[in-house]
Amino acid sequence: MLAHTHSGLRWIALILLVYAVINALSRKGSGEFSKKDKMVNLFAMVTLHVQLVLGLILYFTSGKVNFGQGWMKEDLFRFYGMEHFAGMLAAIVLVTIGYSKAKRSEAAIQKHKYTLTFYALGLILILAFIPWPFRTALGGNWF
Template sequence: MYQFILAFHSLLRWLVLTSLLVSIITAYRGWFQYKTYSKRDNLIRMITVIIAHTQLVIGLWLYFISPIVNYFLHNFKDAVHNRQIRFFGIEHITMMITAIILITIGSAKAKKQTTDNQKFKTIAIWFTIGLLVILSSIPWSFSPLISRPLFRPF
C-alpha cells in the first residue's frame, strides 16, 4: 500500500502544479486586463484548492506510514543530521502545509473581495507565493540536495 500511495502522491503533484499554473495565469490575466470575474474563474479557483487539499491529505497519510518518517521520528537525534531523512521528516511536510495554508487563505480572501480586479489580484499573489513554496520543496530529480524520480510507477 505504501508504494501505491507514494506513486499516487508523486503523480498528483503534476495535477497540483498544473492547476496552480492555470489559476495563476488566469488570475494575472484577469488582474492586468481588468476582466470580469466569471463562474469559470471561480471554478478554476475552487478546483485548484480541492486538488491541493487532496494532495495534502494523501501526503499526510503517506507521512504517517512512511518508513523514512518512522525512522526520523524514532531516531531524531541521529536522523536530524541526515539531509534526506530530515527533508522528509520535517522540511517537506512543513513547507507543503505552509503552501496549502497560503493557497487556502488566498482563496478565502478572494471570495470576500468586492471587485473583480481585487479577486484576481488576491488569487494571483497568494497562489504565486504558494506555488513558489511548493516548487522549493518538491524533491526534484535534478536537485543536488534531495532527489526523487519525476514519475513513480504504480
C-alpha cells in the first residue's frame, strides 16, 4: 500500500518537476516572477518532501532494505539501502535549496535561474535513481 503510493507519486513528482523546469526556462526573460510561478515550484518541492517521508517509512519497513551480511554485494539491497536513498536525498536537498534561493532573491530573472539550475539538477538525479522496471535486478514497477 505505502510502496504503491510512493511508486505512483513518482509520476506526479516528475510531471511537476518537468513543468517547473520548463516554466522557469520560458519565464526567465519575462522580467516577472508571479504567484503562479511560485506555486508551481512550491508544489513540486512539497511532492518531493512527501516522497521523502514515505521513503523514510519504507526504508525501515520494506523487505528491499536489508543490512544482512554481504548486502553491498547484492544489487537489490545495495540499491535501496544506499543508492536510491542517497541519490533521492541529494535531489530533494538540491530542489529545496533552489526553492529557498529563489525565494530570497530580489530579481525575477535570478529567481527563475535558481529554479532552473537546481530543479533541473534534481530532476536528472531523480531520473537516474528511480528503480525503472527495465533495471530488472531492482524489482520495480511502472506504477
